[in-house]
Amino acid sequence: MKDYRKNCSKEELEYLNSYNSEKYKKPSVTADIVIFTMDEEDDLCILLIRRGAFPYKGFWAIPGGFMEVDQESVDEAAERELFEETGLKDIPLTQLYTFGSPDRDPRMHVVSVVYTALVPKEKLQIKAGDDASDAKLFKVCYDIDGVFFRNGSQTIPKERLAFDHADIIQLAIKRLRNRIDYEPDAFALLKDRSSFTIYELKRIHESIKNRSLDTANFRKAFFRSYLASGTVRDRGEKREDAGRKPAELYEFIG
Amino acid sequence: MKDYRKNCSKEELEYLNSYNSEKYKKPSVTADIVIFTMDEEDDLCILLIRRGAFPYKGFWAIPGGFMEVDQESVDEAAERELFEETGLKDIPLTQLYTFGSPDRDPRMHVVSVVYTALVPKEKLQIKAGDDASDAKLFKVCYDIDGVFFRNGSQTIPKERLAFDHADIIQLAIKRLRNRIDYEPDAFALLKDRSSFTIYELKRIHESIKNRSLDTANFRKAFFRSYLASGTVRDRGEKREDAGRKPAELYEFIG
């Protein structure tokens, strides 16, 4: 792809060199990220940032920022944003959807390519916002009106989210829920994926699905889908917790 | 979303009015479409357009074009492109993926939001390219090297596709194949979805999956998944074809 120019005719090279793309109006492009985690209470959380500047000043938003044109791909922009916001590198990002209505941002036409990241809370170093803005984890909660977000006593309804981020987050949750049954997403949320118990994994599935799961059935599915296929390995060790039967430890491989 | 400005403080309005987004460099954004059809021989096809201009002049590409900034959403751009290229309106478009490497297009950084459309061949009026370019349906074929495209004796290997369109098409096929088992995509490819036989639907599934399916099992699945759920209705009529038992007709509801 890089060396397209090398195999060009003189005529085409001339065309390329004289081409001026600036005569057409262009949109801004951002890479935004829905970051999911599990908190201490095993509840599903997302990272939100309180906007310190116009527009939607004071509203909460998912992390993101403008792609650096000619310097990086949209994927790389997302990686960069994730790092800047959380200090995390080499976290697999999954492209969720692209939002492109002209009126999403009151300043200009912004096309946002949205990604999803699944991160264990322990790895997350939430950067205290540089510009007096605020970054926090919020539990994903449900009621009759749909979804809202909670951190302790502070609750954020959909209406207090900036731009169309309520729609974006809703889609991300929906997709996560659908994927959890056939993709190994849940492993990415484990504190330590090379040493975990079946029940730690079960709790992740439960809070993503927002309902409790049958222990026996979860184990059977675990053995079939993951152990049998080699995705997971039995470490032959046990987690000796207090007050209960020691639990077998497993390691995520692939 | 439209009336964000109405609820603004004077201060914010001032900010918005004085905001100049043109100080940042922006990428171009296109909406591209992978259009799938079934041909007379019940083979899966895609629509390709021979590029009449630089870059990749003479190469084959999927239809697409630049989004009109401030005038339309990316989705609307895709609809417009579909209409301009095929004369089709009100065809459901599914967003496939967004491609955003800086070197995809030798002219400039282009972010392409790619959509998939499933269209019965009868509805397709392929526009003879306005600028001496060429538009044709190509069968999706497989060999050891992966996928290639055929129209009669003319074959197009992946290498003769413009930009990264080979990757795009490959992803579109993969997604189509995955979706076919749990989404009602196949109905969109029927000549007449309000009057079709089970075997017409079966042939669509077969050519998407590229293998033959068991008749009895396909029927059972059809009755269970579609008839029982009301997605499909028995018309109580029969298709009286020549030389064989008349086949029951069904209607796709929704």
Added chain:
DNA sequence: ACAAAAGTGTTCTATGTACACCCATGT
């Protein structure tokens, strides 16, 4: 002894797949 998490077994049903077979039609 008991709470609490860890782990096992059985049963029922739905689905996917393989395969053998019958049916209605025009030539």
Added chain:
DNA sequence: ACATGGGTGTACATAGAACACTTTTGT
């Protein structure tokens, strides 16, 4: 009568959900 596609029935393996039950630990 027969080729061709249309249509039916049986049988088996596996996945999912429901549920009753045992085991191991620290207190």
